[in-house]
Amino acid sequence: MPHCSQGSRRCAVATENQVERAGVGASTHTCALPNSFGINCEDESTRNAPRRLARVLHRLPNGTGRNPKRHLRITFPSVGEPRLIIATGITFTSVCEHHVLPFSGHATVGCLPSPGAFVIGISKLARIVREYAARPQTQERIGEQVVAALVDCLDVQGAGCVLRASHVCMARPRGARAQGAHVTTEHLRGAFSYDAALRDCLFDAEAVR
The missing domain is CATH 3.30.1130.10 (GTP cyclohydrolase I, C-terminal domain/NADPH-dependent 7-cyano-7-deazaguanine reductase, N-terminal domain)
Known part of the structure; x- marks a missing residue:
């Protein structure tokens, strides 16, 4: 496989890992926001919602720091x-x-x-x-x-x-x-x-x- 393809794949994997870590680390904070509006984030259907929200918020500004x-x-x-x-x-x-x-x-x-x-x-x-x-x-x-x-x-x-x-x-x-x-x-x-x-x-x- 060409070197550039390997580099692109490594970059993509690294980015996904960063997104995953961001989702885990920020989920406590993103859970507090809907809870403050009376939205329960502890039942079966919403338990992972804070983590998903954190991942989305991490991806939206992914151009920050790039030129x-x-x-x-x-x-x-x-x-x-x-x-x-x-x-x-x-x-x-x-x-x-x-x-x-x-x-x-x-x-x-x-x-x-x-x-x-x-x-x-x-x-x-x-x-x-x-x-x-x-x-x-x-x-x-x-x-x-x-x-x-x-x-x-x-x-x-x-x-x-x-x-x-x-x-x-x-x-x-x-x-x-x-x-x-x-x-x-x-x-x-x-x-x-x-x-x-x-x-x-x-x-x-x-x-x-």
Whole structure:
């Protein structure tokens, strides 16, 4: 088996072990929370619920401590004139840092390379969105971090990101209880901030996703 596959498998096993230890260690605390609301965590069907909850909470911010910009280090020579690159339908899930509840949605990310600049593989756009999302976040910050990474790490004329997400904290247990509502945020840098044609391309791509 190739070394990289073995390394990936060891990493996956180590991560699962960390999650399992987190579930065991935090289950006492996660049991106290539902108990405080009168939910019994000691009968047959709910006995393992605190441990499961602890494992879920451990996985949600699993991007904390990672640097998504590392995905932008591998580039390739461009071909021909600079072309607008747009990736649509990038799914992501994050956890609201204000309410510790999930929000999820889709991202549309675009960048316009400078003439003669190297370009990244298109999958890296999805990777940076998902890694910035995989930590306690706000939707606005995710979008700003994505475009900042593209502008800081690549030779581009501009970058743009549109995020559309539904927030559990808005839809169900509290506040407006706005079932089916979505929040859309737009994040523009460089040429995208002043070139209406570029913005239209980005927004049109997001609209037909």
